[in-house]
Amino acid sequence: MTTVQQRESARVADDRRWKALAVCLTAGFMTLLDTSIVNVALPSMERGLHAAQADLSWVISGYALTYGLVLVPAGRLGDLRGRRETFLIGVALFTAASAACGLAPSGTWLVVFRLLQGVAGGLIAPQGSGLIQQMFQGAQRARAFAAFGSVVAVSTAVGPLAGGVLIELSGSWRWVFYVNLPVGLAVFAAALRLLPKSVPRRDPGEGFDVPGVLLLGAGALALMLPLVQEQAWPGRRKWLLVPFAVVLLVAFWAWERRQGRLRKGPLIDLRLFALRSFTLGALMSLVYFPGFTSVLFVYTMFLQNSMGYNALAAGVAAMPFAVGSAAAALVGGRLVVRYGRRLVVYGLYGVALGLLGTVAAVQLVPGDGVGWAAALPLLLAGTGSGLTVSPNTTLTLARVPVRRAGAAGGVLQTGQRIGSAAGIAAVGAVYFAHLANHGRSATALQLGLATALLFVVTALVLAVADVRSGSPVVRG
Helix, strand or coil: CCHHHHHHHHHHHHHHHHHHHHHHHHHHHHHHHCCCCCHHHHHHHHHHHCCCHHHHHHHHHHHHHHHHHHHHHHHHHHHHHCHHHHHHHHHHHHHHHHHHHHHCCCHHHHHHHHHHHHHHHHHHHHHHHHHHHHHCCHHHHHHHHHHHHHHHHHHHHHHHHHHHHHHHHHCCCCHHHHCHHHHHHHHHHHHHHHCCCCCCCCCCCCCCCHHHHHHHHHHHHHHHHHHHCCCCCCCCHHHHHHHHHHHHHHHHHHHHHHHHHCCCCCCCCHHHHHCHHHHHHHHHHHHHHHHHHHHHHHHHHHHHHCCCCCHHHHHHHHHHHHHHHHHHHHHHHHHHHHHCHHHHHHHHHHHHHHHHHHHHHHHHCCCCCHHHHCHHHHHHHHHHHHHHHHHHHHHHHCCCCHHHHHHHHHHHHHHHHHHHHHHHHHHHHHHHHHHHCCCCHHHHHHHHHHHHHHHHHHHHHHHHHHHHCCCCCCCC
């Protein structure tokens, strides 16, 4: 083969890799969008299905619950059985479940199909990070992870706007789910053609860790259930599940250590946590996502329930956050190679200042003009968020071994989902408790945003401590 032919072959292979990445990112965007796009559709669902409040709660929390429970086992399944095959199964199931959600005749059936949709989303998500590890190396891997982190940041932020536009144009909440059908079919067809086949390598005696799956699943369920049901289950007895969850998760950790010692293929290779970049990044996601995801949740709820905004207007009011996240995530993906964890620190400062500005805007501009008054602070918060989520994803996963990439991505995203559930529970509890005591809705929003700010500041403290201890940057 001539040098010219070799270069052309390399160019074609490189082009194919980036197209395959686009397929993974589109699927990831679709599944993560469904964690937030439904928020603005809840009032329409309540009217259209005559759904009970408990059903509406499970439409949101049920998806987050099953999505989070499946992530780590799905990542390990992809590592062992093939990421392409697991990805295709997940996309097919997600598309079918989306159609079923759109056709749901009652609130109960909608909850059932949302649970199934969450399982499918959890199957898809860790395959993306695993395929990036498989397809890219060096600086290209850092760029690919930056794009992956951008999708995480943007999809969550843009959900309220996308939901509002769809409901306004179609006149029905069902199109929030139907929009996934053409996307899912296109992704499935493109994945068949572009995603690389893999021949998983397994050590002798290594298999799927069923006891580990059961222990982690039960522990995560016991931990997440009182969080996602915080409003639906009044009283304190639900929190008794938390110490039970701790016992199960400690048992899981002990079991995984045993599996690793005997070289029997643990669900999570605990040696991953010896990688400082992975451990700190996963911890930061766990701490930051409660503040990140709860901001738009409580803000759009305030605008619709207290200020009289419709779904589209609430989505437009949240758009500055989404625009800032999208733009900064793309820039952050390039800058993280140079600045490392310092870029995350700058981003977190931006989020904190933006949230403080939003609290001030609500105080200074009472009434329905708050949507305009909060636009600039939300733009700053969104910009900071884009400089946080995308670079942190790159820093967390760039050094993970390829054969453990799926499980590592599952761990990172499980922390994000648990953090999101905890944040919505905590911020929602503060917001609704103030309203229940006949407090002003504006004050309730300010208290909710202040609660979200506490999570952001905690993440900032972690990031600053890491920078001061000499955290390295990403190397090509």
